[in-house]
Amino acid sequence: MVLFPKEQSSAQALPELLAPAGSLEKLQVAVHYGADAVYLGGKQHSLRARAANFSEEDLRTGVAYAHANGVKVYATVNIFAHNDDLDGLVTSLRLLAQTGVDACIVADPGVIRLAREHAPDMPLHLSTQANVTNQESAVFWQEQGLARINLARELGLKEIEVIRTRVGCQLEVFVHGALCISYSGRCLLSTYFAGRDANQGDCAQPCRYSYALVEEKRPGQYFPIEEDERGAYIFNSRDLCLLAYLPKLVKAGVDSLKIEGRMKSVGYVGAVVHLYRQALQWIQTQAAAGAELTSLSLPQEFFQQLNAIGTRGHTENFFLGIPDASDMLHHSTRIAQTAVPVGIVRSNNPLTIETRHLLALGDELECLLPGRLQPLPARVTALTDEKGQALERANPNRLVRLSTEPVLKELAPHSLLRKKLY
């Protein structure tokens, strides 16, 4: 039975681009590069206990900044709570409602019940932690009044399309970022190896460790379980990337495309948001020119830009079928990067950046500009500290002024610079 059929025309509308904001700075950079919405966590009850997260003051500043730029803010309260975790939860929920966040992301039915009671006007989005993998489950959560469902990452395109026909509430799909070897965080590896509970937002990521075999009677002797001398990263999944399938997701009528990574660097967040915003704009232009979405393929230059962003390699995960060994990264914890984020613009008169990596005279830079896929190349020709003292090089986390060839006139605050490594 089709409960709330989605209007056919809305399947052609561009979905929201939803970015992670692990801190106020990341929120501002995500807004700068074109996010339609951001998600963030408070100091408690949010799955990412070791992200910087938001104090009450940062939360108010962040919501005001996002709303002033037409961007929505969703707050994560998606822990699976034990009784003790409920202490202070009502206060947190009321605070979120009072600061004007646009929705609360939840997973635990107990948390949902408290949110209903104490913040009744705040829309609720179901977290991927709730693992909605089928249409009946989606109907169930819609009947509970959830405004949006973030579908499990273990779904294929056809399953998403079927769920779309069964529910009228908003559907959100993860398109980019790290994957768990388990169902999205429902995993006890971290509890077992490190005493840190992934379901309380404190994962130590033991799925990224290198493993070996030990025979009981020879403790301390490690036998490789892969031929590769670098080790065996047996649980280490490649990162999700559905960039190539964005036209199909737009056609399927998905409402929101979510990027993972509240713990990722500001350089990563800005670059991924920039890339997906450019891709969506390209799709919109092609569709307006009459192109059929199902046969649309993004040009190669988008994937060249993708490769400049540090990752564990890419997989489409379950999107086209069941993943296999080729979707894992068994020989290493990461893929070598071709570029590193080197700084973030603080002002442009004179051009002043906060360094995030070693920066030296003569370095070849790439500047990411909103509205333009290809970064602007520039070479560092002069470097000074804030007092005008000439520098040969600058360490990370310093404010420096720089001159470049060509002169970079268009860089607004929050713009990102990266340095090519080879």
Ligand code: SF4
């Ligand atoms: S250990 Fe790995 S698979 Fe398990 S929750 Fe953490 S990131 Fe996910």
